[in-house]
Amino acid sequence: MSDDNENKPQNDPLLPGKIKDSARQIWLAGLGAYTKAEEDAGRFFERLVQEGEQLENKTRDVVEKQIKTVEDRVGDVRERATGTWDRLEHMFDQRVSGALRRLGIHRREEIESLEHRIAALETELRRLRGDDDEE
Numbered sequence: 754m755s756d757d758n759e760n761k762p763q764n765d766p767l768l769p770g771k772i773k774d775s776a777r778q779i780w781l782a783g784l785g786a787y788t789k790a791e792e793d794a795g796r797f798f799e800r801l802v803q804e805g806e807q808l809e810n811k812t813r814d815v816v817e818k819q820i821k822t823v824e825d826r827v828g829d830v831r832e833r834a835t836g837t838w839d840r841l842e843h844m845f846d847q848r849v850s851g852a853l854r855r856l857g858i859h860r861r862e863e864i865e866s867l868e869h870r871i872a873a874l875e876t877e878l879r880r881l882r883g884d885d886d887e888e
Contacts, residue, residue: 765771850860 853860
């Protein structure tokens with residue numbers, strides 16, 4: 754029976770050393786796993802940052818294209834509106850001018866032209882009368 758007692762693990766004189774070695778190996782494996790996880794986390798974080806930058810660039814491109822499209826449409830609408838207002842203003846001016854002519858009211862340009870003609874005729878009349886000396 755003493756042989757059975759000696760073969761039991763509890764009676765092994767090297768057992769504390771084996772336990773200490775196993776514990777150390779477990780400890781080192783844990784440190785290795787922690788270091789590996791930290792490295793992987795760093796790479797994972799960097800990869801997430803890169804993917805985020807790529808997504809931001811794609812999103813920025815899409816948004817800029819949409820903004821450009823909207824700006825182009827606004828420009829087209831502005832040009833059409835300006836053209837429409839110019840045509841309306843021209844039509845209004847023509848109608849008002851026609852109405853004033855029908856009422857016998859002359860435009861400023863016509864009155865100024867007549868004033869210049871009158872001044873020229875008065876000058877010519879004075880010259881013919883010999884009134885140049887009086888002025």
